[in-house]
Amino acid sequence: MSEFSLLSNVIRDLEYVAGIIELDRDILEFLKVPKRVLEVSIPVKMDDGHLEIFTGYRVQHNDARGPCKGGVRYHPKVTLDEVKALAMIMTWKCAVHDLPYGGAKGGVVCNPKEMSTEEIERLTRRYTFMIADFIGPFRDVPAPDLYTGPREMAWMMDTYSQLKGYLVPEVVTGKPTCIWGSEGRTGATGRGVAICAREVVKALNIRGRVTVAIQGFGNVGFNAAKTLYDMGFRIIGVSDSKGGIYSLEGLNPYKLMAHKKATGSVVGFEGARTITNEELLALKCDILIPAAIENVLTSRNADIIEARAVVEGANGPTTHEAAKILRERNVLVVPDILANGGGVTVSYLEWIQNLHREHWSLDEVHKRLEERMVRVFWEVYKNSVENGRDMRTEAMVIAVKRVAEAVKTLGIWP
Numbered sequence: 001m002s003e004f005s006l007l008s009n010v011i012r013d014l015e016y017v018a019g020i021i022e023l024d025r026d027i028l029e030f031l032k033v034p035k036r037v038l039e040v041s042i043p044v045k046m047d048d049g050h051l052e053i054f055t056g057y058r059v060q061h062n063d064a065r066g067p068c069k070g071g072v073r074y075h076p077k078v079t080l081d082e083v084k085a086l087a088m089i090m091t092w093k094c095a096v097h098d099l100p101y102g103g104a105k106g107g108v109v110c111n112p113k114e115m116s117t118e119e120i121e122r123l124t125r126r127y128t129f130m131i132a133d134f135i136g137p138f139r140d141v142p143a144p145d146l147y148t149g150p151r152e153m154a155w156m157m158d159t160y161s162q163l164k165g166y167l168v169p170e171v172v173t174g175k176p177t178c179i180w181g182s183e184g185r186t187g188a189t190g191r192g193v194a195i196c197a198r199e200v201v202k203a204l205n206i207r208g209r210v211t212v213a214i215q216g217f218g219n220v221g222f223n224a225a226k227t228l229y230d231m232g233f234r235i236i237g238v239s240d241s242k243g244g245i246y247s248l249e250g251l252n253p254y255k256l257m258a259h260k261k262a263t264g265s266v267v268g269f270e271g272a273r274t275i276t277n278e279e280l281l282a283l284k285c286d287i288l289i290p291a292a293i294e295n296v297l298t299s300r301n302a303d304i305i306e307a308r309a310v311v312e313g314a315n316g317p318t319t320h321e322a323a324k325i326l327r328e329r330n331v332l333v334v335p336d337i338l339a340n341g342g343g344v345t346v347s348y349l350e351w352i353q354n355l356h357r358e359h360w361s362l363d364e365v366h367k368r369l370e371e372r373m374v375r376v377f378w379e380v381y382k383n384s385v386e387n388g389r390d391m392r393t394e395a396m397v398i399a400v401k402r403v404a405e406a407v408k409t410l411g412i413w414p
């Protein structure tokens with residue numbers, strides 16, 4: 001099995017935890033595979049008049065604890081195996097956060113950076129149309145992920161609603177606030193990551209001005225940086241796909257975002273030194289936040305990490321092998337299913353608001369997110385200390401036990 005296949009990584013994690021909790025073999029085999037997979041070939045008329053066929057997926061891993069939940073990503077490197085892995089990660093994420101959901105994921109193989117707004121709209125609407133029977137407010141609720149956001153969710157909701165003949169806001173989350181989206185949803189994943197980083201500082205008793213390095217400056221990286229900066233943390237390094245920057249005095253994420261918007265990258269920011277992505281990962285700092293894509297920390301670089309803790313903003317940034325090395329080196333890893341669960345937590349709050357036709361204030365959403373993130377963080381942290389296990393393992397233990405119990409209690413249909 002390749003270290004760099006996300007699917008083999010999540011299966012190895014599951015097998016490892018199954019051994020620890022002595023999970024029934026049948027349940028283990030059941031949980032290794034998704035419940036349902038849908039592949040669609042999406043015809044889209046491009047602006048120049050030619051027809052392009054895009055491949056799209058929606059994978060539902062498990063729905064024992066509630067409707068499936070998970071984002072849709074647009075990326076040229078999307079594969080069915082990756083979407084299967086991400087759907088499984090969503091099952092564990094919703095379980096560890098005790099949300100009444102199972103796990104799902106969607107993906108379309110495309111490069112939105114090279115497409116016009118109209119092309120992306122046609123693609124999104126046609127994809128939604130083709131998965132419409134597969135999703136639903138009590139079946140499977142999509143949300144944003146890599147290169148999708150409120151705009152795409154508005155088109156998805158509208159297409160689904162047109163098909164039904166009435167407005168169905170609760171079919172997707174992460175919508176714009178003017179059409180039933182929740183306040184605070186866009187920044188929620190990064191905010192949750194920042195809350196976890198703050199709790200890590202308390203847990204490890206780190207003193208003085210806390211230093212942070214962030215890999216990835218998209219929605220999650222930026223919102224984590226912003227929230228941490230406002231909390232008084234010092235962001236000493238940031239990178240994106242074009243390279244990284246470093247400043248011991250600290251970077252202002254608001255100004256950095258303005259620079260990125262103007263130039264297309266964080267590189268070249270005034271007063272900062274240019275560094276490589278690899279150098280960013282190796283920065284001596286208190287907290288490292290990988291907030292971009294999977295397989296960033298691997299057996300090839302896990303021994304160069306100088307941070308005291310890794311808080312995972314991305315899904316699957318640390319391979320199974322790298323996690324072992326970090327565990328041996330005593331680097332605390334707050335795993336993705338815990339650390340980046342702020343997004344799906346606020347998705348849940350959005351879904352509740354939609355079902356009740358309510359709209360809560362930003363303060364209300366922030367308060368509920370804060371309470372939930374802090375509660376789950378300490379539950380995992382305390383259990384990990386008591387049981388002498390790392391947080392990645394402990395979070396999985398809690399999640400797999402919850403899902404397995406639900407599966408067992410429901411029974412498998414003959």
Ligand code: GLU
Binds near residue numbers: 072142143173340343
């Ligand atoms: N795509 C996000 C994630 O990976 C959010 C999913 C959701 O809100 O359903 O957690």
